[in-house]
Amino acid sequence: MKKCFMMALLFASMICAYGAPPVLPATMPRFRFESFTTANGLPDNHVFSVLVDGERIWAGTENGLALYENRVWKTFNTNDGLAHRAVLSLALDKRTGDVWAGTMGGLSRISAGRIESFTQLNSGLSNDVVYGVSVEGENVWVATAAGGCRFNTRTNQWTLYNERNTPMNEIWTYGVSASEAKVYYAVWGSGLLEYDQKTSRWDKYDDPDGENEIVLFKDQGLIHEIVTSVSYVDGIVWAATYFGDSRYDGRSWHNFLTKDSGLPSNFTNFIKGVDAHRAWFCTDKGLAYYDGVSWAVYRNSLVDGKPEMTVRDANGNVNPVAVNSAPAHNYVLGIDFQGGDIWVATAKGLSHGIHQP
Amino acid sequence: MSRAAQVRIAIAASVLCTALMIAASLRSPVVRAAANTSAAPTGSVKDYASPLEILFSRDGRQIYVLCQQSDSIRVLDAHTFAAIKSIAVGHLPRGFSLSHTGNRLYVTNTWDDTLSVIDTRTLTVVATWPVGAEPSSVLEDNAGKRVFVANRISNDIAVLNAQTGAEESRLLAGRGSSYMTPSPDGSRIYATHIYPNLQARRTGVESRIPPESEITVIDAVRGVVEQRMPLHRAAGVFHVAFSSDGRLGVAAQLHPKNLVPLAHVEHGWAFEDTLTLFGADIGASVEVPLDELERYAARPFGVAISPDKSRIYVSCGGSQIVTVVDVVKLLHFIHSHAGPYVQDLSASANYVVARIAVGRNPYGIALTHDGSRLFVANRLDDTVSVIDTRTNHVVSTIKLDGPAKVSPLRHGEQTFYNASYAFQGQFGCANCHLDSTFDGIEWDLEPDGFGRDIVDNRLLEDIRDTEPYKWNGGNPDIPTECGPRTEKYFWRSQNYDSLTLADLTLYIRSIPQRPNQWRLAHKQFTPAQERGRTIFNRVADKFGAPIPEQNRCSYCHIGAKGTNQKSFDVGTRKATDNGALLDTPQLVNIALTAPYLHDGSAGTLEEIWTVFNAKDKHGRTNDLSKDELNDLIEYLRTR
Numbered sequence: 001m002k003k004c005f006m007m008a009l010l011f012a013s014m015i016c017a018y019g020a021p022p023v024l025p026a027t028m029p030r031f032r033f034e035s036f037t038t039a040n041g042l043p044d045n046h047v048f049s050v051l052v053d054g055e056r057i058w059a060g061t062e063n064g065l066a067l068y069e070n071r072v073w074k075t076f077n078t079n080d081g082l083a084h085r086a087v088l089s090l091a092l093d094k095r096t097g098d099v100w101a102g103t104m105g106g107l108s109r110i111s112a113g114r115i116e117s118f119t120q121l122n123s124g125l126s127n128d129v130v131y132g133v134s135v136e137g138e139n140v141w142v143a144t145a146a147g148g149c150r151f152n153t154r155t156n157q158w159t160l161y162n163e164r165n166t167p168m169n170e171i172w173t174y175g176v177s178a179s180e181a182k183v184y185y186a187v188w189g190s191g192l193l194e195y196d197q198k199t200s201r202w203d204k205y206d207d208p209d210g211e212n213e214i215v216l217f218k219d220q221g222l223i224h225e226i227v228t229s230v231s232y233v234d235g236i237v238w239a240a241t242y243f244g245d246s247r248y249d250g251r252s253w254h255n256f257l258t259k260d261s262g263l264p265s266n267f268t269n270f271i272k273g274v275d276a277h278r279a280w281f282c283t284d285k286g287l288a289y290y291d292g293v294s295w296a297v298y299r300n301s302l303v304d305g306k307p308e309m310t311v312r313d314a315n316g317n318v319n320p321v322a323v324n325s326a327p328a329h330n331y332v333l334g335i336d337f338q339g340g341d342i343w344v345a346t347a348k349g350l351s352h353g354i355h356q357p
Numbered sequence: 358m359s360r361a362a363q364v365r366i367a368i369a370a371s372v373l374c375t376a377l378m379i380a381a382s383l384r385s386p387v388v389r390a391a392a393n394t395s396a397a398p399t400g401s402v403k404d405y406a407s408p409l410e411i412l413f414s415r416d417g418r419q420i421y422v423l424c425q426q427s428d429s430i431r432v433l434d435a436h437t438f439a440a441i442k443s444i445a446v447g448h449l450p451r452g453f454s455l456s457h458t459g460n461r462l463y464v465t466n467t468w469d470d471t472l473s474v475i476d477t478r479t480l481t482v483v484a485t486w487p488v489g490a491e492p493s494s495v496l497e498d499n500a501g502k503r504v505f506v507a508n509r510i511s512n513d514i515a516v517l518n519a520q521t522g523a524e525e526s527r528l529l530a531g532r533g534s535s536y537m538t539p540s541p542d543g544s545r546i547y548a549t550h551i552y553p554n555l556q557a558r559r560t561g562v563e564s565r566i567p568p569e570s571e572i573t574v575i576d577a578v579r580g581v582v583e584q585r586m587p588l589h590r591a592a593g594v595f596h597v598a599f600s601s602d603g604r605l606g607v608a609a610q611l612h613p614k615n616l617v618p619l620a621h622v623e624h625g626w627a628f629e630d631t632l633t634l635f636g637a638d639i640g641a642s643v644e645v646p647l648d649e650l651e652r653y654a655a656r657p658f659g660v661a662i663s664p665d666k667s668r669i670y671v672s673c674g675g676s677q678i679v680t681v682v683d684v685v686k687l688l689h690f691i692h693s694h695a696g697p698y699v700q701d702l703s704a705s706a707n708y709v710v711a712r713i714a715v716g717r718n719p720y721g722i723a724l725t726h727d728g729s730r731l732f733v734a735n736r737l738d739d740t741v742s743v744i745d746t747r748t749n750h751v752v753s754t755i756k757l758d759g760p761a762k763v764s765p766l767r768h769g770e771q772t773f774y775n776a777s778y779a780f781q782g783q784f785g786c787a788n789c790h791l792d793s794t795f796d797g798i799e800w801d802l803e804p805d806g807f808g809r810d811i812v813d814n815r816l817l818e819d820i821r822d823t824e825p826y827k828w829n830g831g832n833p834d835i836p837t838e839c840g841p842r843t844e845k846y847f848w849r850s851q852n853y854d855s856l857t858l859a860d861l862t863l864y865i866r867s868i869p870q871r872p873n874q875w876r877l878a879h880k881q882f883t884p885a886q887e888r889g890r891t892i893f894n895r896v897a898d899k900f901g902a903p904i905p906e907q908n909r910c911s912y913c914h915i916g917a918k919g920t921n922q923k924s925f926d927v928g929t930r931k932a933t934d935n936g937a938l939l940d941t942p943q944l945v946n947i948a949l950t951a952p953y954l955h956d957g958s959a960g961t962l963e964e965i966w967t968v969f970n971a972k973d974k975h976g977r978t979n980d981l982s983k984d985e986l987n988d989l990i991e992y993l994r995t996r
Contacts, residue, residue, distance in 0.1 A: 081557065095525065095526035095580075096526050096527070096528050096529070096581055096582070097579075097581035097582065098529065109529070111528075111529040111582055111585075112573075112574075112581075112582035112583060112584055112585050113584070113585055114529070114554075114571070114585050116529075117557075120967070120983065121963065121964060121967040121968055122960055122961045122963055122964050122967070123961060123963055124963065124983070124986075124987040124990065126983050126984075138527070146983070153527065154489075154511065154527060155875070157885070157991060158987050159885070159987075160983060160984045160987060162984070164984065
């Protein structure tokens with residue numbers, strides 16, 4: 001008995017001396033990444049956006065909209081009626097199965113192979129450069145280089161939102177996330193705009209530090225005015241900027257910077273919330289996942305280019321996880337979920353992250 | 358002649374007439390099916406029953422007849438043809454179908470945008486559901502969970518909850534979404550549409566493209582569009598039907614030849630009346646003609662396939678016949694001859710085995726469950742023809758209750774839908790003005806020269822007192838437009854007699870405006886419409902500069918119908934146009950009538966100003982922001 005006690009004491013003193021052994025948080029998902037490029041069917045390696053539609057995968061590339069179905073890629077382009085070859089954003093109307101594609105030359109609706117395109121010349125669309133699109137009920141919300149638009153698919157009415165009727169200082173809208181209750185616009189240089197569907201009123205969230213690249217008080221408000229992407233899920237706003245990211249629950253803000261979180265870079269192209277606590281961050285230095293406590297980063301090592309996965313726990317301890325694959329490129333532009341799997345749009349290919357048990 | 362001789366002749370004539378009448382009644386007995394309805398005054402086409410569609414109850418004991426202009430469903434005894442009941446439904450019903458159990462009869466009411474739900478056990482309307490824009494046909498799925506409604510104006514198919522009628526979603530369908538049929542196993546719904554889909558516009562006669570339509574295939578279980586079957590060069594697709602084994606699908610359609618001048622009437626008709634065949638029996642879908650030289654099947658509409666798949670029956674509204682196709686011969690022809698067949702006027706002789714004369718403007722058709730009788734709804738003489746399918750003869754004609762006399766207005770309507778005036782009976786007014794509206798097609802008409810003055814077809818609604826007519830304003834009134842001009846350049850055959858032309862004119866002048874889907878009640882406007890109305894009526898531009906009178910929207914498009922009936926050069930002349938002066942078109946229901954401008958070069962209202970008004974000749978608009986242009990268009994949609 002005395003011998004056992006002495007051994008336990010020795011073990012405890014070792015822990016005190018050397019710190020806790022690395023323990024991978026159970027919720028951190030691991031993936032085996034398989035990538036698609038022009039070498040195996042993609043029309044272009046520059047993939048701006050990705051959308052999961054059941055077993056079908058849509059990829060918005062710089063040279064057409066690609067559809068992966070039954071292990072074969074098919075590409076839709078301007079000859080098929082697509083508004084422009086560069087497809088920047090994608091959204092699925094889950095009720096009808098229609099896919100909406102924001103392009104550099106207008107908005108396209110893909111409905112069972114038929115493509116209708118809306119441009120600033122042939123429709124009420126405010127501008128042909130469509131950075132973001134989101135479907136809510138019968139409305140399609142669009143983020144363009146000249147403000148936001150709402151297209152009612154039942155009445156065919158376009159409603160434009162810009163500096164004339166919203167608190168939008170700049171009209172360069174980069175992303176939109178719409179729900180039955182609220183609609184959020186990510187506005188380049190003009191913060192985050194909120195539209196209340198019930199009251200038809202707009203509200204605006206700005207960086208309390210203005211356009212300065214400083215943060216005087218942590219979690220005081222939106223992290224930066226240059227908002228690149230927004231995701232509204234479970235009543236929580238996840239906002240991405242080129243200078244860090246923010247989470248807003250309607251009362252309090254929580255900001256994420258590389259210096260105080262597991263974010264691999266403050267330069268975030270795209271953000272997608274899983275629920276109120278979990279989100280994915282697409283940065284210029286890899287893909288990051290936050291589970292509300294810990295962070296995981298998936299990328300090619302910035303040192304030697306080898307695939308790596310790192311996990312940062314609640315205490316700020318960062319530990320590597322052995323992996324054999326990573327997303328096609330560290331410049332990540334989009335993500336979508338397929339059950340436990342993820343699909344990742346990058347500057348040099350589309351990657352399928354196959355969940356590993 | 359002595360008085361006695363005169364009396365003998367009169368008696369003989371009387372006996373002869375009586376004998377002939379008896380013989381005629383024996384050959385094709387007319388059965389009167391007078392429903393218990395109040396007597397309607399004559400003089401309006403709305404007084405007439407106008408049977409449009411027909412179907413049998415699940416047990417085959419009752420016949421349901423959709424009577425469009427009397428806003429009713431007539432229920433007849435299937436054996437005696439006696440009227441059982443007339444059920445009042447909504448305004449201008451167009452389509453109906455039974456629920457999977459047969460306990461409900463769904464009826465689409467086009468002009469009040471509702472769906473009537475009739476309990477077939479009590480023959481009463483038990484619910485009226487608000488639905489989409491001009492609902493035209495309806496189907497319930499096999500599970501009884503969803504009801505699909507084809508909306509003609511909004512070009513979609515609404516998916517409703519079958520218990521509550523609440524709309525779950527709207528599926529993008531073809532333009533003028535109108536008719537649907539389920540596959541025999543109920544897993545899919547096949548939908549057609551009457552106007553060709555809008556395509557990217559290409560200006561210039563050399564760049565014109567043929568109309569394109571589709572059969573929209575819906576996964577009835579998931580409630581989403583699964584596939585779109587292209588119908589190349591088709592415009593005006595009506596009913597579609599399946600063989601009971603599900604291996605053969607048939608759609609009735611028009612195949613307009615609008616890319617070549619109408620001078621070709623004598624050399625091969627302006628429209629081809631065709632069927633599209635698809636399914637496992639066919640392989641890749643094919644289009645086959647029903648026409649034969651001097652025996653045209655103008656405006657095929659209703660389709661039915663016999664239970665044993667030996668025959669296809671097609672009602673031809675303009676030719677007033679039912680065309681009978683032998684399926685074995687048809688399949689043999691297709692499999693033994695290389696296509697395409699659609700230009701071949703000798704092809705149909707290989708498979709069309711009968712053309713049965715029926716009443717005026719036959720539309721919906723239905724076979725008895727055993728396939729021994731075909732019932733045909735003759736819309737414009739208020740009868741139902743009963744055809745013995747073994748002999749291909751009309752064995753009975755059921756007269757529905759309604760005015761006994763044909764009013765001048767009704768006569769005009771009959772003329773409008775009759776193809777017999779054209780050379781060899783090829784087509785009629787209703788070919789281009791489907792259901793008295795338009796066809797969404799641009800035509801190359803001969804009098805202006807081949808390849809010259811391509812013109813977009815204009816809507817007929819509420820055109821009275823908007824003369825002159827034609828895009829160049831060349832016809833001073835409707836009698837000129839519809840009389841000498843139509844006879845010379847379209848019919849190329851017989852002229853209307855003066856009374857017929859007068860009645861036709863009367864009918865055309867009576868065609869009302871369909872309810873405007875964008876207009877609020879009590880002449881109210883949405884804020885966007887109100888802002889647009891202000892722009893429409895403005896006299897100065899945004900910079901305060903006065904807008905010359907002739908360059909104001911409200912100057913040319915004045916009044917309730919939106920035309921000052923004068924011609925102007927609005928800067929839209931193309932290289933193929935002979936002149937620049939164009940008649941100011943009325944704005945009635947302009948939201949429905951894309952494409953726009955005289956030659957259809959503007960695919961949308963927006964393009965009129967964003968593409969074709971560079972010099973502000975078509976109104977001062979280049980000072981407007983995008984928001985303001987959108988507002989102007991929102992207002993125009995209310996016209």
